[in-house]
Amino acid sequence: MNNKRVLLILLLLFLAAYFIPFSAARVQNSLIEAFLLLQEYARKHVLLCLVPAFFIAGAISVFIRKEAVIKYLGPSANKVLSYGVASVSGSILAVCSCTVLPLFAGIYNQGAGIGPATAFLYSGPAINVLAMVFTAKVLGWKLGLARMIGAVGFSVIIGLLMSAIFRCKQKKDGAEGDFTEGHGETVGRPLWKTGLYFVAMIGILIFINWSKGDASLTSWNAIYRAKWAISGILLAGLAWMLLKWFKKEEIKEWALSTWIFARQIFPLLLAGVFVSGLLLGRPGHEGLIPSDWVARFVGGNGLGANLFASVTGALMYFATLTEVPILQGLLGSGMGQGPALALLLAGPALSLPSMIVISKIMGPKKALTYILLVVVMATITGLVFGGLVG
Amino acid sequence: MEIKILGPGCPRCFEVERRTRNALAVLNVAADLQKISDIKKIAEYKIFATPGLIINGKVKCSGRIPSVEEIKQWIKEEM
Numbered sequence: 001m002n003n004k005r006v007l008l009i010l011l012l013l014f015l016a017a018y019f020i021p022f023s024a025a026r027v028q029n030s031l032i033e034a035f036l037l038l039q040e041y042a043r044k045h046v047l048l049c050l051v052p053a054f055f056i057a058g059a060i061s062v063f064i065r066k067e068a069v070i071k072y073l074g075p076s077a078n079k080v081l082s083y084g085v086a087s088v089s090g091s092i093l094a095v096c097s098c099t100v101l102p103l104f105a106g107i108y109n110q111g112a113g114i115g116p117a118t119a120f121l122y123s124g125p126a127i128n129v130l131a132m133v134f135t136a137k138v139l140g141w142k143l144g145l146a147r148m149i150g151a152v153g154f155s156v157i158i159g160l161l162m163s164a165i166f167r168c169k170q171k172k173d174g175a176e177g178d179f180t181e182g183h184g185e186t187v188g189r190p191l192w193k194t195g196l197y198f199v200a201m202i203g204i205l206i207f208i209n210w211s212k213g214d215a216s217l218t219s220w221n222a223i224y225r226a227k228w229a230i231s232g233i234l235l236a237g238l239a240w241m242l243l244k245w246f247k248k249e250e251i252k253e254w255a256l257s258t259w260i261f262a263r264q265i266f267p268l269l270l271a272g273v274f275v276s277g278l279l280l281g282r283p284g285h286e287g288l289i290p291s292d293w294v295a296r297f298v299g300g301n302g303l304g305a306n307l308f309a310s311v312t313g314a315l316m317y318f319a320t321l322t323e324v325p326i327l328q329g330l331l332g333s334g335m336g337q338g339p340a341l342a343l344l345l346a347g348p349a350l351s352l353p354s355m356i357v358i359s360k361i362m363g364p365k366k367a368l369t370y371i372l373l374v375v376v377m378a379t380i381t382g383l384v385f386g387g388l389v390g
Numbered sequence: 391m392e393i394k395i396l397g398p399g400c401p402r403c404f405e406v407e408r409r410t411r412n413a414l415a416v417l418n419v420a421a422d423l424q425k426i427s428d429i430k431k432i433a434e435y436k437i438f439a440t441p442g443l444i445i446n447g448k449v450k451c452s453g454r455i456p457s458v459e460e461i462k463q464w465i466k467e468e469m
Contacts, residue, residue, distance in 0.1 A: 061402070062454065102398055102440045105433035249457070257455070260401045357429055 030278050030287040037277030038270065041325065049137055050266070050321075052205040053130035058258030059201060060129075062250070063194055082112075086119035087155035088127065100124035101354065105361045114362075115163030118370060121358070123155035126349045129202065131321055135344065137209050138324050139331065142389055147344045150381050154345060158373050165369060193245050200238040207231045265320050272322030276329040283332025295334035301386030303379070309339035310378040313347030314371065317354075323347050338386020346378035391421040391468055396432045396442035396452075403441040405455050410443065413461040419469065 021027055100121065108117040127148070136144025210227040223230070242251060280294070281287035298305045318326070323344060331340055350371060359367035393410060397403025407425060414421055426432055435442060439453030443461070450456075450464040 102396075102429055102432050105429050106437060106439070109433045109436075253455070253457075256405075257402075260405065264401050360430060361433070 026286075026288060029285075030281065033281040033285055033287050034274045034277035037282050037325070037329075038273050040282065041270075041273050045134070045138065048208050049134055049205070050269070051262075052201065052208070053133065054262045054265070055254075055258050056198070056201050056205060057130060057261045058254050058256075059198065061261075062254050062257045063197070082116040083119055083156050083159055086116040086159060087123045087152050089120060089123065101357050101361075104358075108361060113163060114166055114366070115159040117159075118162040119155040119159030121370070122158050122349050122374065123151065124349075125320075126151040126154065126345065128320065128348075131324070131348065133205055133209065134321055134324050137211070138328055139340070143337065143341060143344065146341050146381075146385050150341065150345045150385075154374070154377055154381075158370065158377065161373055162366070162370060166366060189245060193241070197238070197241050197245070200234050200241065204231050204234045204238065207234065268319040269321050269325075272319065273325040276325040280326075280329030280333045283328060286333065287329070289333065291333040294330060298330065298335045298339040301336045301338040301383065303383065305336055305339045306342045306379045306382035306386065307375075309335070309342040309382065310346045310375045313343040313345075313378070314350040314355075314375050315352050316347060317351035318347050320348075336386050337389045338382040338384075340382075341385045342378045342382030345381060346374055349374060391419065391465070392446055393421045393423045394426055394435075394442075394444040395423070396426045396435060396437065396444065397440040398429060398432070399427050400440075402455055406441040406443055406451075409456070409458045410461055413458050413465055416458075417462055417465055419465055421465070 103124070104117060104121045107120060108114070112120075132144060132148050135147050207223075207227050208231045210224050212221065212224050277287060279287045279289050298309050327335075327340055327343060330343075331337075355367065355371060358370065361367075362370070393414075395403060395407045395410065397406070403425070407423070410423065414423075432440060432442065435444060435449065437449055437452035441452070441455065442449065443451040443456065443464070445464055445468045448468075451460070456464075
């Protein structure tokens with residue numbers, strides 16, 4: 001860190017220490033809320049949800065063959081297949097938000113139809129196994145499910161719309177051909193084994209987070225009572241798979257990849273939790289931002305609220321998973337369910353910096369169309385969802 | 391020998407860079423190592439997933455973090 005930076009930081013620290021009204025009750029409460037929220041996350045979500053999720057993210061980046069998936073996105077691929085793959089592959093190919101844009105640039109520049117490419121662009125950050133489970137766990141299953149359906153639906157619809165709007169201007173072949181690269185690296189492990197391995201891990205993640213249901217849901221609660229047994233069995237199965245089907249080298253790579261994700265995402269998540277607690281407080285409490293302000297802008301389910309949430313979400317940058325504590329704070333401060341969903345669908349997929357990059361890759365007209373599509377659809381979906389859940 | 395590492399700046403790309411430097415040191419080979427973070431430039435190399443490792447203009451690896459042994463092998467191939 002050079003001297004100018006150190007000076008700047010010291011100056012900022014001094015100004016903060018001098019001017020922040022620590023004696024004000026609201027400030028004091030907000031600070032306490034921030035720490036309380038942090039503790040809640042540490043106790044309730046880190047071990048059971050985040051840690052397994054990081055392992056899954058690590059596994060995805062090590063064991064899933066990107067070339068195999070990307071092969072289906074080329075313009076020569078069957079349309080239904082390419083949209084299907086594009087909308088889901090986001091969760092497979094890009095767990096880290098920094099991977100999506102280079103991938104999209106690669107795919108787009110090498111001839112993928114604008115439809116599947118855009119579908120992929122949206123689904124990358126929006127559909128993410130970790131985020132889905134985390135959303136369902138912290139914000140409730142209704143939002144979790146709506147988010148998942150919305151995200152998959154959006155990628156296909158936005159892809160199709162982009163394809164239709166820019167039909168005449170599509171890059172007619174040129175650089176494509178086949179998308180596979182000539183590496184010829186063999187995996188040495190049949191697809192079904194890899195599949196089972198992932199099913200086991202995702203199963204463990206889902207079951208250890210199985211929450212207690214309403215007294216009326218008998219089968220749900222039966223699973224709840226058995227959750228540790230089920231998870232235990234899955235864990236044993238996973239251990240067996242690791243012993244029999246994986247080389248030590250691969251397990252080390254997996255561990256390293258997991259660590260890299262944790263190192264990158266965890267500090268940002270904790271910072272996000274702290275800021276959320278500071279600004280919005282825990283559900284039912286207040287932070288620096290008074291609840292009635294939140295309710296005024298995004299409360300209820302009006303068009304204005306959904307639109308505001310959509311646009312703000314699109315502009316704001318959300319590091320992977322941080323949208324969850326922020327939304328928890330907002331919901332607790334009076335945000336409506338509709339606007340919450342709108343934010344979930346527009347937020348992770350876009351941010352001001354990513355808009356600039358997308359515009360450089362696709363050109364400003366296409367980029368603007370894409371952004372507008374996301375915002376409009378998020379607003380409408382929010383309105384509908386808000387109407388349904390009340 | 392010209393080595394380029396493609397990546398927008400996430401930890402995986404740094405790991406590839408670290409391993410490459412490691413391999414170069416072990417083999418005692420000198421090489422011009424460049425880190426490319428600009429997305430448009432990365433796309434020109436026709437790889438699909440970062441991190442990417444390019445030696446003497448040839449794409450040796452993309453989309454994953456190769457082992458130091460693999461990197462050493464590729465360096466030897468290009469000597």
